[in-house]
Amino acid sequence: MSSRALYVAALFFLPTLAEAADLTERTGKAAGNPVDSAESPDVPGGDIFGFTSGTDVGKVGDRGIALENSGAYGISNGRWRGLSQKLEFSGTFVENWSFAASLFGVWSSLKTSSDFPDRTAYNFDGVSVEARYRAIERTATNPFAVTLAIEPRWSRIDGISGLYSPSYGAEFKAQVDAPVADRLYWAANANFVIGRSRDPLNLTWTNGSESVLSTALTYELMKDTLFIGAEVRWQHTWRTGFFGGLEGQALYAGPSVAWKPADNIMLNAVLLPQVRGKARGVSGPLDLDNFERANYRVKLAIGF
Numbered sequence: 001m002s003s004r005a006l007y008v009a010a011l012f013f014l015p016t017l018a019e020a021a022d023l024t025e026r027t028g029k030a031a032g033n034p035v036d037s038a039e040s041p042d043v044p045g046g047d048i049f050g051f052t053s054g055t056d057v058g059k060v061g062d063r064g065i066a067l068e069n070s071g072a073y074g075i076s077n078g079r080w081r082g083l084s085q086k087l088e089f090s091g092t093f094v095e096n097w098s099f100a101a102s103l104f105g106v107w108s109s110l111k112t113s114s115d116f117p118d119r120t121a122y123n124f125d126g127v128s129v130e131a132r133y134r135a136i137e138r139t140a141t142n143p144f145a146v147t148l149a150i151e152p153r154w155s156r157i158d159g160i161s162g163l164y165s166p167s168y169g170a171e172f173k174a175q176v177d178a179p180v181a182d183r184l185y186w187a188a189n190a191n192f193v194i195g196r197s198r199d200p201l202n203l204t205w206t207n208g209s210e211s212v213l214s215t216a217l218t219y220e221l222m223k224d225t226l227f228i229g230a231e232v233r234w235q236h237t238w239r240t241g242f243f244g245g246l247e248g249q250a251l252y253a254g255p256s257v258a259w260k261p262a263d264n265i266m267l268n269a270v271l272l273p274q275v276r277g278k279a280r281g282v283s284g285p286l287d288l289d290n291f292e293r294a295n296y297r298v299k300l301a302i303g304f
Helices: 002-027
Strands: 063-073 079-094 097-111 119-136 145-157 164-181 184-198 205-222 226-238 246-262 265-279 294-303
Touching (some): 205 246, 226 265
Antiparallel strands (some): 063 079, 079 097, 097 119, 119 145, 145 164, 184 205, 246 265
8 A cells, every 4th residue: 555655645745846946046046146036936825735735824913713624524433424524713924824713513423333323422622732834935036935933732622533542642734735727736745643541431532643744736717706725634643742653554545625715704615535545464455344335515604
């Protein structure tokens, strides 16, 4: 699975880098003819890529609220559907820095599991805070922008069983994006999550970690209004806090769409089915022991 996933990611990732590099050369300084940085092509702000995030952190004074509905379905042990809701309040108070605070709720429906009783419930699921810093700004000679972020999180509910299961963790994020061609934009993310959680059944505490590599392309079908694209995500889960003991991996790929009916409103939707996976010690083309059959998200963001 690993070599195939790398191959698929390379097919999606490398051509866009090549085109972006060509764009750098074309928009850079011609011999003796510097290009004004104001003419540098930019990537539209907001969630135009799907789960993959762009590098925009807003302008000083920007404020916003967003509601994310992230759903999933399909596991190996039982019939399960789940929905995580995130209500985020964000603002940009310093140039190149944005901050956010979020509340979470989780709904899950689990039936015919050999580990847990049948249960359908909705619960409050904790809070998080996030700081994002745009470390590299886009210029006329460099189309790539880079943003770094950290999001500590406290959670209180196991997403599969719906039972009380406190956990503490933090997600570290590296985000890059660039214009590729006229109205075509590219982004890639590398995320790493480390955490400690309590098992909802035996009440023991364990450490774990997850890593995600993703890349996405989106095309501006209607100027400043409608974007359509595709995204690839490669996820891994580990038994220990720092890449120790690979439990499973899964490759997801699917479409995304973003609609901006007004300057301060954006609606984003993405659907990513699992196309390939491998769980430790389990045969089969997918990993449904550690990951879901499909993930989707609908996010509404409003600025003010």
